[in-house]
Amino acid sequence: MSQAEVHHINHPLIQHKLTLMREKDRSTSSFRRLLHEISMLMAYEVTRDMPTQLIDIETPLETMQSPVIDGKKTVFVSILRAGNGFLDGMLSVVPGARVGHVGLYRDPKTLGAVEYYFKMPHSMHERDAVVLDPMLATGNSAVAAVDRLKETNPKSIRFVCLLAAPEGIKNFHEAHPDVPIYTAAIDRGLNDHGYILPGLGDAGDRMFGTK
Template sequence: MSLPQVHHITHPLVQHKLTLMREKTRSTSGFRRLLNEISMLMAYEITRDIGTQMIEIETPLEKMQAPVIDGKKTVFVSILRAGNGFLDGMLNVVPGARVGHVGLYRDPKTLVAVEYYFKMPSDMHERDVIVLDPMLATGNSAVAAVERLKETNPKSIRFVCLLAAPEGLKNFHGSHPDVPVYTAAIDRGLDEHGYIVPGLGDAGDRIFGTK
C-alpha cells in the first residue's frame, strides 16, 4: 500500500479562478462558469499519466504510429450533487469517459454520510476511477464513496476536490491511504458546523442557486 499522497495544483490560472469563486458576491452563473473552467484545467494535471495506446493514422504526408488515450477506460464518479459541477469540464477534456454517480447526504447532526444512490458502468475492474467532489471537509462522504467504489474492484482510484481541510485529508487517508487526492487548495480548517473555512460556502448551493 502506498503512502498517502496529496497533489496541490498551484497553477496560477487555477488559483486565480478559485479566488474569484470564493467571493460571496459571485453570481450563480459566474460561479458555475468558473468551476467548469477550473475543472478543465485540473483535468490536465489529474490525467497527466493516463494510459495511451499507439494507432496508425495518415497525415497529409505519410502514415505514422501515434498515441491516443482510451477514454472509455476512465470513469468520472460524481458524488451528488455538487460533484456534477466538476463533470462538464472534465468531460470536455476526456469526452469518451464513462460517468458513475454516488448519492450521499451528510446527516446535519452526526455529519455522517448516508448513501441513497449508487450507479456505475460495467466491468469496473478494467477502469480507472476519478472521484469528483468540490469539497473535502470532514471527509466522511469521500471515505464512504471510495469504500463503496472499492467493492467494484477498479484498476485505480483518484479523488479530486476544489478545496480540502486538513481534518478531511487526515480522515480520508486514515481510511484510504492508497488513494491520492488532487486539490486546488488546503484551507485552514473546519468551523463548528463542519464547513471549510475560509472556504467558499456550500458548493452545491452556489452551483445550483438553491440558497
C-alpha cells in the same frame, strides 16, 4: 502511487479563478462557469499519466504511429450533487469517459454520510476511476463513496476536489491511504458545522442557487 499522496495543483490560472469563486457576492452563473473552467484545467493534471497506446494513422505526408488514450477506460464518479459541477469540465477534456454516480447527503447532526444512490458502469475492474467532489471537508462523504467504489474493484482510484481541509485529508487517508488526492487549495480548517474555513460556502447551494 505513494502512500497518502496529495497533489496541490497551484497553477496561476486555477488560483486566480478560485479566488473569484470564493467571493461571497459572485453570482450563481459566474460560480458555475468558473467551476467548469477550473475542472477543465485540473483535468490536465489529473490525467497527466493516463496510459496511451500507439495506433497507425496517415498524415497528409506519410503514415506513422501516434499515441491515443482510451477514454472509455476512464470513469468519472460524481458524488451528488455538487460533484456534477466538476463533471462537465472533466468530460470536456475526456469526452469518451464513462460516468458513475454516488448519491450521498451529510446528516446535519452526526455529519456522517448517508447513501441514497449508487450506479457505476459495468466491468469496473477494467477501468480507472476519478472521484469528483468540490469540497473535502470532514472527509466522511469521500470515505463512504470510495468505500462503495472499492466494492466494484476498479483498476485505480483518484479523488479530485476544489478545496480540502487538513481534517478531511487526514480522515480520508486514514481510511484510504492508497488513493491520491488532487486539490486546488488546502484551507485552514473546519468550523463547528463542518464547513471549510475560509472556504467558499456550500458549493452545491452556490452552484444551483439553493439555500
